Amino acid sequence: MNRHAYIAELTQLLYYMAPWDRDAAVKKYTALLERSENPEALMDELGSPMKLAVTLSRGYEPSDPNAPNPEADAPEAAEDAAPAPAEEQADVPKKAPAEPGLAPEEAPEILVEAEVEPEAEVEPEAEVGEPEAEVGEPSEDAPDAEQAPAEPEPMAEGQAPEAEQAPAEDSTPEEPEAASAPEPEAELEVQVAEISSDEAAGEVSPAKESAPEAAPPAQEQPSAPGRKLPAGEEEIFSEIFTAATQAQTAVAVGSGSGRPRPRPAILVLYIIACVVLGVPATLILVAVTVLIFAIALAAMAFGIYIFTFFGAAGFPGLGNLLVILGLGILAVTAAAGIVWLGVWFMRTAAVGFPQFLVRFGREYGYTQEGSL
């Protein structure tokens, strides 16, 4: 599977997400794969698209669609985030020495690390933000260039130069992390990290509170992508479906924009047209259906009646017997076929037409804006 197929399949599997979250996730993984020198290895690290979708689905909560665009606010956010909280600053140096020298291929490992480590809520932001800063996403790295003037950032396809420049950033490792904190991709991975931490901690307490207790189980987990997934595909699909249902319900209840809004004028006109034209047409179809069944009943009665002449005194000989038998079989068989036709007509026309009218009215009588 190449990266295009991988992203396409992942996009389909992330249908449970809100559109803005899905776009952010797809952009993120597309960028990761595009920047990777070895996309196959990266895809192996990430696991199959279904596995990645299930991982993201666990505990996914839709973000606010009306929130300001973090990318547009990135420079301001970077400036605001420069004086980072003390705990965030304290956590950063733990990861900083190893991360600047990482090659782009090691990005998934960091990603996986962020997924499986149940640390405090602020830590995954800093950790997750780093690989993207290293890999060099253009919109993310703009504030980096401002804050680290000694390193002119190559804006596109800058994997190797950035990898070379990375060791020089050891003196100021906090700045890119603080700058990348408010990005949507970072938030997405923070969600994943939080979910993972919840699962690792048995969902006993929030991530921040359980950080010291939950840390040992995280160390026990393998660094490979992996949490154990259900063996059967049905379980995986069931899990995705459950997450999708919850996410869609949350979006519909939270924003209220997922419900279609009626178009009163169109609906009134449509209902009038349905009453004037649709009801008579439906009655005609019902009458035709009744007629078909009546014909079938008559054919059945005729066939049975013909059989009463079998062996009668007025019809001697084998020829008359075969004629009676043949006509009776033909009549009964025709009756059965006509009944079958009547059932099909009833389901398709007499019942299907009113259903079509209702479906058509729902489709065009309501606006679908904001619906999922």
Place this chain on the structure above:
Amino acid sequence: MKTANKVFLIVIACLLILGALSLAVGIMLGGSVGALFTAARDAIVGFLDSFFTFSL
């Protein structure tokens, strides 16, 4: 198409063929379709006559 529908159509087709063959062979052996229809009509008319002329 569902399997049940296929089976139904096959059975109907077989019965139609069987009925047509029986009718054809019966006619060849001297059977009379007209006499049968006439007898059936007479029986129906007789039944209706007796029904509508029924009186206590």
